[in-house]
Amino acid sequence: MTAPTLDSRTLGRWAFNGVAGGVMVFILLPLIFVIWLSFFRQEIPSFPPDGYSLKWYSVIWSNPKFTDGFILSMQVAVGATIVGLLLGVPAALCIARFRFLGREPLNNLLLLPLVVPGIVLGTAIYVFHVELQILAGTLPIVRDYDITIIGSLGALVAAHVLLVIPWSVRLVTASLAGLDRSIEEAALSLGATPIQAFFRVTLPVIRPGIVAAALFGFVVSFGNLEMTLFLVGAGRTTLPIAILQYLEWKIDPTIAAVSVLQILLIGTAMVITDRFVKLSRVV
């Protein structure tokens, strides 16, 4: 009989589990603290808590900055996601399907908003909006109806479309790359026109990629702060900006409560999406 010994395989497994566990804790810890904090009773966060309360959640509903911000963020994110997909999916199709001059530069250009810092993007777009407003001011129709571009919802959505495009192009191109071209040829040989083949075969098959693109685009747009800061009009705030402004004056657990709601919203969106398409297969 030999005593059990620690062989290198067992040690390796422990080390692996240890590192994996450490990373998990590192990722989840802030989340856990935010959730915990949102239920503290006292106004100044300190440990240990004096007691627990749900009052910060009710504070959110009575503060119009948060509710208006939430509504605006939703409008912008939904609008930007829809427009971003309408532009991104056809772009991805062209990039994945055709070999043309400037295909690689185009691909990189569409991914660029991921690389440019949000602050830079925000400043540049703001300046662009100002120039556009001046230029548009020369048109009688703009003057007569007093159309504003700077700070308008349309301009904000247009800017957010930039955030959605890299995700929609990237994810849809990836799912097109995994698509067997011969299934489209099979559809054609069975009598489908190219249009029918696209809607009956290609689109359903790349649907998971499109859904994932929509989800990521929505999340990125909904949570964007840096770029949006430059583009909101007077008296208009998105949820992240409302949070920032609130933080300038107070650090009570309201912010934690708002964050919990935002986490819940995005988490729910992910879970629901995952029921229809396995995100892990696409991303």
Place this chain on the structure above:
Amino acid sequence: MARLELQNLSKHYGPTVAVREVTLDVGDGEFIVLLGPSGCGKTTTLRMVAGFVAPTGGRVRLGGQDITAAPPWKRNAGMVFQSYALFPHLTVAENVAFGLEMRKMSKAEIPTRVAEALRMVRLDGYAERLPRQLSGGQQQRVALARALAIRPDVLLLDEPLSNLDAKLRETVRVEIRELQRELGITTVMVTHDQEEALIMADRLVVMSEGEVRQVGTQRELYERPADRFVAGFVGRSNLLNGKVLQPGRFQTDGGLTLACPDAAPGPAVIALRPERLVLGAPAQGQANRLPGTVEFVSYLGANIDVHVRVSPADRVVVSQPNRPDTRLPAVGDGIDVGWPAEAGVLFTEGAART
């Protein structure tokens, strides 16, 4: 069901020629196999028939109608792809129904036709499954059922068996062939597997470098290969390079003088089927009898391959049937190799190209 005619069909990609002047007449209900190594143009030819590749020259006629310019969806051609190309988001029944829906068949009629097609490939119980829930062999049969459901004028098979494992391939090729015969459907198949081609075809088309080298039945290709390439590609051949000295006499580069069929003097290649050669005592009295040394022996079960060196430059493979009394020669043994003059097929000049 229809006759398929290819007339001088060509495909050029810039200066590269993928297919050169292919002319072929496929009879109604005939099973034709395009055989050749990869890159020989067989797949391009099939894709021109399907309409996925536009020919740069020549015509395609199906059932007497010129379809050269018709798009794939207007040709009544059922195609089975190497990857099967099933629609992954649709059930087996929906896959098979796809072509019928595209043909605007009435909703009442479709289920009957789908069931009929699935019965043909013995997949009756699988209608509601998704493709990924099926084995490779079953997916292949769904692809076949889908192509047959539209009752195509011609069935096109692009390496349909190459993704199946060896055992399954053997049964499936017989199944496909029997089904094809039963339905009497004109069929063109592409393959690089000569055994598969020999088993399934009515006639074979051997292609190389974009050109048709020979069209014929199995026997014609095997016994009367048109050139050296066909002799080497269909079955095995011992190829001896040399020249014809005078009608009936051939000299190899290794200096052997052999009796051969009549041909004009000049450089030539002689092709010998391994099973036409005999070893040892039976070599006595043959028109050609050469002393040699055994260099390699393969025991293959039904046959024994013996590689014999007959001159410093010439080595031949002799395939002997394995009988109870067959003596297995040993490496290094001296042994006689013999064959009758007419066993050699001579290729002169142009036909000698590989």
